[in-house]
Amino acid sequence: MSAAFPAAAAAIVAAGRRMDALGWVPATAGNFSVRLDDRRLAVTVSGRHKGFLTPDDVMVVDLDGVAENPAQRSSAETLLHCGIYRRFPEAGAVLHGHSIANTVLSRAGGPSLTLAGYELLKVFPGLPTHDASVDLPVVENDQDIARMQRGLDALWDAMPEGMGAIPPGYLIRGHGSYVWAPDMPMALARMEGLEFMLRCALEERSLR
Amino acid sequence: MSAAFPAAAAAIVAAGRRMDALGWVPATAGNFSVRLDDRRLAVTVSGRHKGFLTPDDVMVVDLDGVAENPAQRSSAETLLHCGIYRRFPEAGAVLHGHSIANTVLSRAGGPSLTLAGYELLKVFPGLPTHDASVDLPVVENDQDIARMQRGLDALWDAMPEGMGAIPPGYLIRGHGSYVWAPDMPMALARMEGLEFMLRCALEERSLR
């Protein structure tokens, strides 16, 4: 799925408002993108507060993360967006946010986080039932983003193929979550569903 | 109690805004309905985000869940709404939502959840005092909705009769809550009261 730049920028601005209202883009955290065509994406400019974006805070890069306008600097994590669009043709929009739940749970656990039995698992493709489980990858945080993306590619290479085999999201330890979907409304729905389950999983760990 | 379609659709749209503000309709979760007359209800269309509904996201089905306009598809859980309207003549509006508290508590417990001693118990009919307790049924989640409704009917058949004997709500394990009331404002009040008590019950379980 692809979109024209003005529509992509509008979707990104609106996603920022929503993510901010949900508390998932503190400080200048988070970054969002929309696929424009088979070689370009619209992505947030580096360093802006994502709750107060305007279309001027959205720019164009190619699938290697190179800015169309060299005067602009895209998010430091642009290569993670590119890595998703290069590998998953069905990805039309990517969201990254920081939540209390994804930060705390990713710091407390190992290389993946299992979500099982929640009705909201149905937000993931290939899961028509709650009676299932998803192993969400948790990768180590790294300020070398290209290296982090190579690790993700290796991880995905090792997973089975086919619809739903690779979950459309992952966590970075102590950092945040990434999700993708064919378009921005669906990406937002997946983010809300994922974060809901993470919050449940976190609260389940404080029960006595 | 019954309502004309435009009023029912407006009540459903407003309920969605409120439920979203309260965090109880993540992703495309939740569904709402209003009884139109003795054989029809207005219910949400399948798959929409309930915080951003318009009247076009509301449609008409009969008490067997059959759409008046066959081009439209109502929520997968429409038969649970029908099951409530068929059995309880006093039901004029039905709300279903997903909250952290109802998900975590229903996953942690058994076939019912007892709420006792809360002032807000008075939102349930037949309870003029806080000095009471309500056993809220918790049924197993099931993607076969007709089968889930048959289970609910069997459960209700086994309960005593009379005002307040069957609580106007239940939980689905790992999934969410249903409440009903004569009209939508009262259904929203019951949902708020129920979720408040569930949140209290959840936080009480983390005290030391």
Next chain:
Amino acid sequence: MSAAFPAAAAAIVAAGRRMDALGWVPATAGNFSVRLDDRRLAVTVSGRHKGFLTPDDVMVVDLDGVAENPAQRSSAETLLHCGIYRRFPEAGAVLHGHSIANTVLSRAGGPSLTLAGYELLKVFPGLPTHDASVDLPVVENDQDIARMQRGLDALWDAMPEGMGAIPPGYLIRGHGSYVWAPDMPMALARMEGLEFMLRCALEERSLR
């Protein structure tokens, strides 16, 4: 302090919006009042959702709780408001709300709740420092409101006299909190300060 009815009704409507935004008036819980003169108060009508009040949801009663317009019915807990205005000349506005923290803490404890060492203790009169403690009374819930008020009067009779000796607030077990102040903005500030400390106290009890 006293106010004319239109100003009192406007203050009550605005307080409801704020209390609802803070999550402290679920369902139709909560009630608010403003003193009009030495024998009358403006108080919320029974059974309305406090987040959506209009001036028509505010009515006049005397200090015995008798409605000026007998066609109107004031909140079931009107006598608690009267009990405050009768005893404390400095009370110009009264707020009652239900929060998760005040409900859980009052259910978990004894006849009072001690708040000590918080900077926000300074919202209480007679406490110019955080280096202090307040014993907030926790009374038993009772659907006989006149009897509950007699218990409060006996409790206050047994307390020392003087500025700050009786805290301008109390909890009802499993039910909610009451605060009062010379005017509505100050009552809201005290409610926010009290609920902030209660939330802190609750979270301190889940630390390991």
Next chain:
Amino acid sequence: MSAAFPAAAAAIVAAGRRMDALGWVPATAGNFSVRLDDRRLAVTVSGRHKGFLTPDDVMVVDLDGVAENPAQRSSAETLLHCGIYRRFPEAGAVLHGHSIANTVLSRAGGPSLTLAGYELLKVFPGLPTHDASVDLPVVENDQDIARMQRGLDALWDAMPEGMGAIPPGYLIRGHGSYVWAPDMPMALARMEGLEFMLRCALEERSLR
């Protein structure tokens, strides 16, 4: 960095709205300032609710906290703002708020609070990576503000010099947090980043 008074007042009013939406200025808590020039700052007037400020709630003091207009009284904690501007030339805006997390954690710990491994540590200057730790000072609360500031000066004197050596923030036990930055948007970003990490740290302490 410095600003003209109208711009400073507007930034302070907007910061108040944001801090209130985030729940960090309960009652009349919190105070904010912006540096005007090398000897004056704009600061909030004492005792107002910070979520409902107007430009009239902002006044001018010098670096010793003396009001330009002697009829106005600035926040009781103005000297803490002055202490920051006097010492840190890069400080252009200062924010003080009360959060549940900063209150609970500061009450539970010792003379500093260590935050380590969070991606959001990058909101602090001199930390280009998450693979770091910050020891945030926690000073004792004191109603003698000049004395508290002398304690802070002694603390800062004992710290190493250089960019990032002294973190641009601290906690007051049982009271709240202070952060500063070159301008108000950056101060807000630091506050959001700090409070996010504090909330994570608090929730990590309730995991089992």
